[in-house]
Structures are given as C-alpha cells and as structure tokens.
Amino acid sequence: xxxxxxxxxxxxxxxxxxxxxxxxxxxxxxxxxxxxxxxxxxxxxxxxxxxxxxxxxxxxxxxxxxxxxxxxxxxxxxxxxxxxxxxxxxxxxxxxxxxxxxxxxxxxxxxxxxxxxxxxxxxxxxxxxxxxxxxxxxxxxxxxxxxxxxxxxxxxxxxxxxxxxxxxxxxxxxxxxxxxxxxxxxxxxxxxxxxxxxxxxxxxxxxxxxxxxxxxxxxxxxxxxxxxxxxxxxxxxxxxxxxxxxxxxxxxxxxxxxxxxxxxxxx
Amino acid sequence: xxxxxxxxxxxxxxxxxxxxxxxxxxxxxxxxxxxxxxxxxxxxxxxxxxxxxxxxxxxxxxxxxxxxxxxxxxxxxxxxxxxxxxxxxxxxxxxxxxxxxxxxxxxxxxxxxxxxxxxxxxxxxxxxxxxxxxxxxxxxxxxxxxxxxxxxxxxxxxxxxxxxxxxxxxxxxxxxxxxxxxxxxxxxxxxxxxxxxxxxxxxxxxxxxxxxxxxxxxxxxxxxxxxxxxxxxxxxxxxxxxxxxxxxxxxxxxxxxxxxxx
Numbered sequence: 001x002x003x004x005x006x007x008x009x010x011x012x013x014x015x016x017x018x019x020x021x022x023x024x025x026x027x028x029x030x031x032x033x034x035x036x037x038x039x040x041x042x043x044x045x046x047x048x049x050x051x052x053x054x055x056x057x058x059x060x061x062x063x064x065x066x067x068x069x070x071x072x073x074x075x076x077x078x079x080x081x082x083x084x085x086x087x088x089x090x091x092x093x094x095x096x097x098x099x100x101x102x103x104x105x106x107x108x109x110x111x112x113x114x115x116x117x118x119x120x121x122x123x124x125x126x127x128x129x130x131x132x133x134x135x136x137x138x139x140x141x142x143x144x145x146x147x148x149x150x151x152x153x154x155x156x157x158x159x160x161x162x163x164x165x166x167x168x169x170x171x172x173x174x175x176x177x178x179x180x181x182x183x184x185x186x187x188x189x190x191x192x193x194x195x196x197x198x199x200x201x202x203x204x205x206x207x208x209x210x211x212x213x214x215x216x217x218x219x220x221x222x223x224x225x226x227x228x229x230x231x232x233x234x235x236x237x238x239x240x241x242x243x244x245x246x247x248x249x250x251x252x253x254x255x256x257x258x259x260x261x262x263x264x265x266x267x
Numbered sequence: 268x269x270x271x272x273x274x275x276x277x278x279x280x281x282x283x284x285x286x287x288x289x290x291x292x293x294x295x296x297x298x299x300x301x302x303x304x305x306x307x308x309x310x311x312x313x314x315x316x317x318x319x320x321x322x323x324x325x326x327x328x329x330x331x332x333x334x335x336x337x338x339x340x341x342x343x344x345x346x347x348x349x350x351x352x353x354x355x356x357x358x359x360x361x362x363x364x365x366x367x368x369x370x371x372x373x374x375x376x377x378x379x380x381x382x383x384x385x386x387x388x389x390x391x392x393x394x395x396x397x398x399x400x401x402x403x404x405x406x407x408x409x410x411x412x413x414x415x416x417x418x419x420x421x422x423x424x425x426x427x428x429x430x431x432x433x434x435x436x437x438x439x440x441x442x443x444x445x446x447x448x449x450x451x452x453x454x455x456x457x458x459x460x461x462x463x464x465x466x467x468x469x470x471x472x473x474x475x476x477x478x479x480x481x482x483x484x485x486x487x488x489x490x491x492x493x494x495x496x497x498x499x500x501x502x503x504x505x506x507x508x509x510x511x512x513x514x515x516x517x518x519x520x521x522x523x524x525x526x527x528x529x
Binding site: 079164166167169170171172173174175176178184188189191 | 368
C-alpha cells in the first residue's frame, strides 16, 4: 500500500507544475512546427515540383476546402462509417473481453483467435470483405471493426484480470453474489483499462476508415483524395491529409481526457 | 460460540498435498477475544479464512452457534490484513459496503456508516478516498466496514501487521476501546506475542507445519485494560512462556528439516 506522505508538499509541487504546464505543453511543438514549415516552404519552392506543394499553398488549399466546404460532406460520410464501426465494435468487444477476463473456459476458447487477430495485418482482409459484401457502407463498417475489435477485447480482458483478487474475496466475505461483484468490484476495477482499449480502438478505427477508403472503397475522404490526385491538385491532397491529422489529434486528446476521468480518484 | 473440532486442511499443489492444519480443536465463547498466535506458515491465516467461510476445510467440523459453517455468513465479518478497501469508493461508501450488499436502503446505510466513521475516529474524512488516507486510517475504514454489518463475530487477519510501529500501538488501543463499547466475539490472528497478550482473553498457540494446537492459554488480566499491563511481571512471565513454547517448536522444526536435507 502506498502511503500518502506529505500531502501539503505534494499539493504545492503539483500546482506549481500545473501553472506552467499550459505554456510548457504548447510551446515546444509549436516551435518544432515553425521550423518544419520554414524548411518545407524553402525546400518545396526550390524543388519546383508539381507534386510537392509549398507550405503556404497547402495552407491556402486547407482554407479553401474548409471554408469553401468541399471537405465536409466526404468527412461526414467517412466519419459515419467510422463511428458505426466503432460503436458496433465496442458493443461486441467490451462484453467479450469482460467474460474472457472472468471465465477461464471462454478465455481458452476465444484466446487463440484474438491473438491471431492481433498479429494479423488487417489490409489483406480488404479484398475478402469486398468479395463478401461489396463496396457499400457495411463494407466500410466491417473493415473498421476488423481494425478495432481486438484491441478493445484485449484491453478489457486485461482490465478484469488486473482487479485485485483480494477485493473479490472481500466482497465474497460480505455476501456479494456474481451480479454485485460485477457492479461494485469488477467493472469499476476494469474501467481504466476499458477506457484505454476504447481510446486505442478509436485510433485504429480511424486508421481503418482511411485505409479502406483509399485502397478499395472509393468514397468519402478516400474518394476526395483520389479526385484531387487525379486533378494533380497536390496542395489539396496535402490539405486533406492535414484535416485528417487535425481530426486524429482531436480524437486522441478527447479520448485521453475521457480515460483520465475514468481513472480511480487518487492523491 | 464457535466450536472447532478435529479440523484438517491440505492444500493441493503440483507435488501433492501440502498439509497446513492438523487436528485443530478449540472453542471460542461468546464475547470472548481469542488470538491465534503462531509463526508464519503455521496455518493461522488459513484457519481464520476457514472460519470466515472463504476456504473449504477437508475434515473435522466448524460450528457457529451450533450450525456448521459452509460459507460466508451475516454472523461473521472479516477485517483484512491489507485493508481490501474499494479504491473507487469513498470512505463512507466503503464503510456501508456490507450493508449495501444486504439490500439496506441508502438513507439507512449511510446514516449507520456516518456513526461508525465517528466511532473509529474518521469524522471529517467521510468523503475521502482510500488512497488519500494513511495505512492506519485505511484500516479504521476496514474495521468500521466490518462493524457496520453488526456481526456477532469479528474475524481479524493480522489487521495491524501492515502498519508502522507507532500506528500499530495506537490501533491496538483503539481496538481495546471499541471492543469495550461493542460486545463482540473476536478471533484475531497475529504473530506478535505482545499484541496477543495485550488484547486477548485467551491465546491459541499454533505451531509447526502443518499447524497443530500447541496450547490454549488463559490471559488473566481484567478489563478494561490499557497498555500499562504490559509492564507487569505477570505479562512478562506469560510472554516468556509463549516464547519458550515457540522457540522449542521452531528449533525442533529446524532440526527436522535439516534431517530431511541431509
């Protein structure tokens, strides 16, 4: 057991850290971005290559598609695929991970396939999915699920496994039944790991969405990228990538915040 | 009244059964404070867990108020060595946990939990979380949680062993005070001779592998007690006696195992 020694001292140290943390977190990456932008601008201007837009051209293309609105409909469509796929994944994967963590028999039965899915690259499954259900929304959803499910399962299972068996025994000694155990001990104990699984899963869902659309299912963002490429509008291709980066960053920071909120309260 | 008769327990392991308790018999009277004292590995914690109904026994019988123990029951509550508090629940929710499991409505269990927080000296900390508390305070929560379900029997598994020395002494005095107010039958596992003598009416001395009952010692001090008895001649004499018993069996064990090695 960790002892909470010197609470006051810890408090002041933490608040000192917090007051400087805003600037500390933002300044270094911004400085790095500025350096990259300068090198990019100078290098691209020097190269005179139609396939390599300058930094400023990319920025103006970014403004064009965001303000002009070309990005929104494809982005919405792609995100719909991702969200449906992610939600279905979570609905399947969290309960599966929970029972795998608790019941040895089910774990034994499912574990080989779960570990197979972890090591297997998802891309080769694309042609199979298309062969089976074509190019529609459901194909995109299925692809997202292939990318996502296993990571949520693995983390949820690990979360249940990590619950201190002494707490389970304590609950038993006070007469807890299986339902009580899940409600008061197992699920609260596994919640941080489940949140981690969902965060990683959503990142994977995003990757699956983009990859699927680019490689096979020409729709949404993928279709937009292909269209700009066909028109040799490399600045717009870059701008779309920037949009995707922004979204990925927002998703990841939002999920981290959620994950922190689900951590058990501590000193 | 707890009656244990001819209790045997063997743990299964890869190399075969490991006997931990052999032919253990004793009884605990109502409102009596009994310590189970012994060196580590003598099966004292296993014995307590069997009493709690958390572990099955292989032979013999355990009866509480004439009924055979076959699992955890509302007549017994356990205070654990490592506190076993739920980290995601506040002090108040942890204290009320047992009542909540019994379907007591929230208004009632939280009122009772508040009173118990007061009894164990945690007033003002009701909304804290376990990690914000020191070890001693965490064990106060553990004790309050056990008292909350109003068990006839309190089973305490080396409850102060994970605490530092000063906190342990304080908690022993707290326990003396609390048990004076709430009449309970208490079975208290410890490896400390002083702790056993200070707190108990009788000390059950377990020794050896597997554990057998070496002696069931009466501790003749009146209650209410305080730490001043520990300086008395009688206390020193009993302590010396217990030590003599422990030393004899442990040297014997050491000789036994060296024989095995040779």
